[in-house]
Amino acid sequence: MSITIRTATDSDWPAVWPFMRDIIRAGETYTYDRDLDEGQARSTWFLPPPAHTVVAVDASGAVVGTAKTNPNHMGGASHIASASFMVDAARAGRGVGRALGEYVIEWARAEGYRAIQFNAVVETNTRAVRLWRSLGFEIMTTLPEGFRHPEHGYVGLHIMYRRL
Amino acid sequence: MSITIRTATDSDWPAVWPFMRDIIRAGETYTYDRDLDEGQARSTWFLPPPAHTVVAVDASGAVVGTAKTNPNHMGGASHIASASFMVDAARAGRGVGRALGEYVIEWARAEGYRAIQFNAVVETNTRAVRLWRSLGFEIMTTLPEGFRHPEHGYVGLHIMYRRL
Numbered sequence: 001m002s003i004t005i006r007t008a009t010d011s012d013w014p015a016v017w018p019f020m021r022d023i024i025r026a027g028e029t030y031t032y033d034r035d036l037d038e039g040q041a042r043s044t045w046f047l048p049p050p051a052h053t054v055v056a057v058d059a060s061g062a063v064v065g066t067a068k069t070n071p072n073h074m075g076g077a078s079h080i081a082s083a084s085f086m087v088d089a090a091r092a093g094r095g096v097g098r099a100l101g102e103y104v105i106e107w108a109r110a111e112g113y114r115a116i117q118f119n120a121v122v123e124t125n126t127r128a129v130r131l132w133r134s135l136g137f138e139i140m141t142t143l144p145e146g147f148r149h150p151e152h153g154y155v156g157l158h159i160m161y162r163r164l
Numbered sequence: 165m166s167i168t169i170r171t172a173t174d175s176d177w178p179a180v181w182p183f184m185r186d187i188i189r190a191g192e193t194y195t196y197d198r199d200l201d202e203g204q205a206r207s208t209w210f211l212p213p214p215a216h217t218v219v220a221v222d223a224s225g226a227v228v229g230t231a232k233t234n235p236n237h238m239g240g241a242s243h244i245a246s247a248s249f250m251v252d253a254a255r256a257g258r259g260v261g262r263a264l265g266e267y268v269i270e271w272a273r274a275e276g277y278r279a280i281q282f283n284a285v286v287e288t289n290t291r292a293v294r295l296w297r298s299l300g301f302e303i304m305t306t307l308p309e310g311f312r313h314p315e316h317g318y319v320g321l322h323i324m325y326r327r328l
Contacts, residue, residue: 031237073195073284076312077321117307119283120237140305143281143325148240157241159323161307 003096005103008053008066013042015063016055019088020045027150029125030084031157045084052107056087056096064088065096069104072117081113085128097128101135109164116162122147123156137162167263172217172230177206179227180219183252184209191314193289194248195321209248216271220251220260228255231264233272236281245277249292261292265299273328280326286311287320301326 008016017038024041027034032044046053051070055063065087072082083104087096108116116137121128123142133139137160146157172180181202188205191198196208210217215234219227229251236246247268251260272280280301285292287306297303301324310321 027240031239031241033239033242073321075195075197076191076286076314077195077284077310078197079312080307080310114309115307120241122240140307141323143244143279143304144327145278146237146241146244148243150240157237159305161305163308 002059003064003099004057005054005067005099006057008046008055010046012055012063012066013046016045016066016086017041019090020066020086022089023086029122029128030086031120031147050111052111054100054103054107056100058091064091065100067100067104069108069116072119079112079114081108081111081116082119083108083116092127097131098135101131105135105162105164114164116164118158118160120147121158121160122149123158124149124152129158129160132160132162135162166223167228167260168221169218169231169263169267170221172210172219174210176219176227176230177210180209180230180250181205183254184230184250186253187250193286193292194250195284195311214275216275218264218267218271220264222255228252229260229264231268233268233280236283243276243278245272245275245280246283247272247280256291261295262299265295269299269326269328278328280328282322282324284311285322285324286313287322288313288316293322293324296324296326299326 024032053068056065058064067085069083071078072080139158140161142156142158145154149155188196217232220229222228231249233247235242236244249264304323304325306320306322309318313319
């Protein structure tokens with residue numbers, strides 16, 4: 001699948017929300033309130049600069065994934081970026097997440113960030129953990145029982161980090 | 165020094181801001197922008213519920229420190245609290261930080277939180293690290309070069325955690 005990454009615009013939101021909604025409602029991989037409404041989700045994801053939101057588009061022009069990145073800390077730690085990713089479940093496993101991850105690493109480096117920190121990677125989200133490790137992210141620690149999974153109960157929450 | 169901890173009110177702000185300002189301007193221990201203005205600082209520290217802000221008051225009624233605590237994550241990780249502390253440098257070393265820490269641990273436990281996570285403890289802030297360890301917090305990881313200290317350059321940034 002040929003994937004293009006481009007900056008998100010307001011007109012992309014209607015294509016993003018359906019798969020984002022499914023991910024949020026499932027409550028298995030993200031630390032968002034499961035009943036987050038569309039307006040809250042939009043204002044969480046489509047942030048003003050210095051945040052940066054992109055979409056992944058397939059050859060037909062369909063939006064198949066999205067990423068946002070923003071400073072993880074302020075002040076003396078503002079050189080650490082954060083990033084979040086969502087891929088349409090119907091298109092998973094076709095390199096969309098990897099393309100978004102590679103893009104964000106390059107973007108953050110070009111912006112002058114010195115590292116990317118993921119604050120909350122659910123340990124049962126093994127596909128994501130494997131992908132981030134393959135892109136050079138390290139599990140720095142796992143918060144024990146840090147996440148309450150709707151099916152598995154309390155599971156670990158990884159903090160992952162990659163220097164740029 | 166006899167210390168009382170009580171919920172902060174708007175009328176406490178003028179007593180909090182002078183020592184908070186000094187700590188923020190120094191830029192050695194907190195990941196705030198060093199030029200944060202008073203309004204930004206106030207809205208960062210005096211948050212609506214479920215956040216909770218307290219002040220430490222000495223026997224004369226003077227405000228000598230403050231703490232705020234709030235959920236560290238949302239959704240499936242909302243059982244992890246965050247907490248931040250500031251003590252008037254002129255009153256440091258007299259148990260104010262410890263009294264605030266003990267209060268916050270009890271408060272978070274009573275609120276139903278299952279853990280407290282500190283996201284960013286600067287490794288050169290050895291007095292704070294020692295205090296948190298003595299109160300049962302563990303250094304889960306240290307982000308290498310996670311903090312740019314105005315004097316020491318890039319130093320590590322601890323993530324500390326205590327189960328309740």
